[in-house]
Amino acid sequence: MSTHDGTEPAVISFADLDVELPEGVLVTDPDILAGYRHDRAQDPDAAVPAALVRATSTADVQATLRWANSHRVPVVPRGAGTSLSGGSGGIAGCIVLSTEKMRAITVDTATRTAVAQPGLFNSEVKRAAAEHGLWYPPDPSSFEICTIGGNAATNAGGLCCVKYGVTSDYVLGLEVVLADGTAVRLGGPRLKDVAGLSLTKLFVGSEGTLGVITEVTLRLLPPQPPASTMVATFGSVQAAADAVVAITGTLRPAMLEFMDRTTIGAVEDMLRMGLDRSTEGMLIARSDAPGAAAAEEIATMAQACRDSGAGEVFTTDDPDEGEAFAAARRMAIPAVERTGSLLLEDVGVPLPALPALVEGIAALAAEHDVTVAVIAHAGDGNTHPLIVYDPADDEMTARAAVVFGKIMDLAIELGGTITGEHGVGRLKKAWLPDQVGPDVMALTRQIKDALDPRSILNPGVVL
Amino acid sequence: MSTHDGTEPAVISFADLDVELPEGVLVTDPDILAGYRHDRAQDPDAAVPAALVRATSTADVQATLRWANSHRVPVVPRGAGTSLSGGSGGIAGCIVLSTEKMRAITVDTATRTAVAQPGLFNSEVKRAAAEHGLWYPPDPSSFEICTIGGNAATNAGGLCCVKYGVTSDYVLGLEVVLADGTAVRLGGPRLKDVAGLSLTKLFVGSEGTLGVITEVTLRLLPPQPPASTMVATFGSVQAAADAVVAITGTLRPAMLEFMDRTTIGAVEDMLRMGLDRSTEGMLIARSDAPGAAAAEEIATMAQACRDSGAGEVFTTDDPDEGEAFAAARRMAIPAVERTGSLLLEDVGVPLPALPALVEGIAALAAEHDVTVAVIAHAGDGNTHPLIVYDPADDEMTARAAVVFGKIMDLAIELGGTITGEHGVGRLKKAWLPDQVGPDVMALTRQIKDALDPRSILNPGVVL
Structure with missing residues (x-):
């Protein structure tokens, strides 16, 4: 076992974490751990975690982070593991901190808000809102299998965002556990609140690198009229x-x-x-x-x-x-996936650059002899080029990886973004500096170091 | 002259800043400086600044912050000085850094975005958008006299926010000059972009404490139908x-x-x-x-x-x-202002608590023998209690100040916020810890110290 910075640690015993947690919350059974190696990005570099915590409460998350921070053990927060950019895959020696068992929700019709724990599926939040005659708009295509905690951590998008905005637009408040185990409440069920820095918005989309989201307060809308x-x-x-x-x-x-x-x-x-x-x-x-x-x-x-x-x-x-x-x-x-394994892109460009992006992708596909299908949330310039390859064919896999990178290069060249809604994760990290430049990377590093000085939170993601 | 931390500095000469700036940008004429002491909050504790920079470009802002950071001179960023919470009033020994002369705007109909310098009035942004058949929704009541830079710095609200959201919902990108003079570009004309931390959103509403906004990229909508x-x-x-x-x-x-x-x-x-x-x-x-x-x-x-x-x-x-x-x-x-000077509140509560807030305010007004008029952006629970007093009457002024604080106490007690849209500024700083608690204050301090280690940016605001 080696830690994420490559040094060889003393062998770590999870026994003193186990006593801090309710029975069964800490899992070290290798068969179960194997199921938490990959997320949906299927990154071959993902590692089986050293331990799994299936938190049942904010207190469990706090205990885990306190312990991990004092032992400098990396923690990978995970919702349902549907990340398409490798943000929730295991790394060597890590604890995967799963929120899948934190599934409570309350809906308040008077404030038109829901307070949800992170492990609920997006579809379950929608359903709970609908039972009270209300609507939670954000709708990633994976809405039946992705969690609201993961949605908040990645600032997930979807199909209705072109009119109704993305997850961040609906998160009014958060409970977040910081690297040292401190739980903080940010924002709340108020449509307008400018008291202090916009910390709620900072944590939304931070991909588990600044803290672990243990509760979200969501703004709900009146029901959507029939379309x-x-x-x-x-x-x-x-x-x-x-x-x-x-x-x-x-x-x-x-x-x-x-x-x-x-x-x-x-x-x-x-x-x-x-x-x-x-x-x-x-x-x-x-x-x-x-x-x-x-x-x-x-x-x-x-x-x-x-x-x-x-x-x-x-x-x-x-x-x-x-x-x-x-x-x-x-x-x-799923339809394109029937034709082969996929590398999923989600590059975005300003709308007028959409034809240049799609044509450029076709040229890359031809040049490197791979199939790339393109779907897009066209109204907001956010595309999903789907690179099809056969993982048994090493040469084709290598060509697909080249195209994956070149599509991001092209998006940057066209004034776009390497990721519109999936997040940087581990798979797109190498391209982030090309998009945002060294000064923004330095600023990002300053914030990361201030909030997670031992770099235990999802190391290798974003930074 | 004393610096904001109370120590007596060596007498500072602005001559070596003057040579870094175009002619006339640095102002030390006492008559002009006097006009930059107060913002609209009329805080009696505001001080005449030691110098004024009327920046004409991002480079001017960079030169000013580089110089101020190296000399540890506090900088108060200022748009039109319409802050109602004392966020842009002068402090002893400071440079007021005004963006009033930075007034360029371009509108791109294809991406439905505007790129504006901070000194334009909100109404001018609306007008420029309208000339291209587009609409910039946020509408603070002061829209004809407040700047878009100030709107972004305070995450300003308004009347249409109940349906269309606040300033943050429209800021897709920023150019920000950091404390050390580095200019960074965050986000851009893309409706979805999750590449890296949500830094754009962090700077919106940061009240000039983390950086100086020198350009905003705004999302525009199709024109509003007649209402x-x-x-x-x-x-x-x-x-x-x-x-x-x-x-x-x-x-x-x-x-x-x-x-x-x-x-x-x-x-x-x-x-x-x-x-x-x-x-x-x-x-x-x-x-x-x-x-x-x-x-x-x-x-x-x-x-x-x-x-x-x-x-x-x-x-x-x-x-x-x-x-x-x-x-x-x-x-x-203005109508209530004809009856006396005003202390302007903007506390917000969850909607069901609105009657309790309004009744509680009436009780406080009666108890302390002051008039408090209440208007509210009722649909989002954001109220403006207007405390009327006669500044020539010391005793009444003192009573008004007591009520000002007690209204914030009441809002906090009702699960609300001390500021829905005006910002914390200097006037509400003392109540922020009561609302958010010591852990969130510590988190705020960590971010502030990481980004502005010499604390030159708008000291005394928020923290």
């Missing part, structure tokens, strides 16, 4: 992108998604719903404007697509029919 | 609050403001528009839902008011008529 849907096909990515810019300059769609030809083919192979395999790009847009305004917005979007040279334009106010197209978009990753 | 307006009067604050909770649980009003009896009287004295002086509370609500949906939302809100026991309920879709009521609300502070 109408528009689907349009295009002969070129540029035409689809023109339509996106025209639409978002006029109104705020509740969804505005793009699928390229490769993705459409993969989805059609899987779902057999009659999608046109010959089209170069498809937009799926929604309006949830109240009453008759939805039909007006859908008509406006359809016209923008026609003006931008769309082939077919289909609209419906039937929720089931519309949901079928939204579901097709959500199934894009 | 319809509802006005309702109530026989009790509780009835008005009941209506607020009923409304916000059902839909998202574009404005939901409250005025109490004292405020209504003051506004009526000033505007003579026929407001009912006998009513205990008035709500002014707006819907900007598209098309026919606005009328539906207005009808829903009117019914909620009637169900909560409203007296008169008036609705209109005439923009001028509606604007007259919104303007009456915006004139509330």
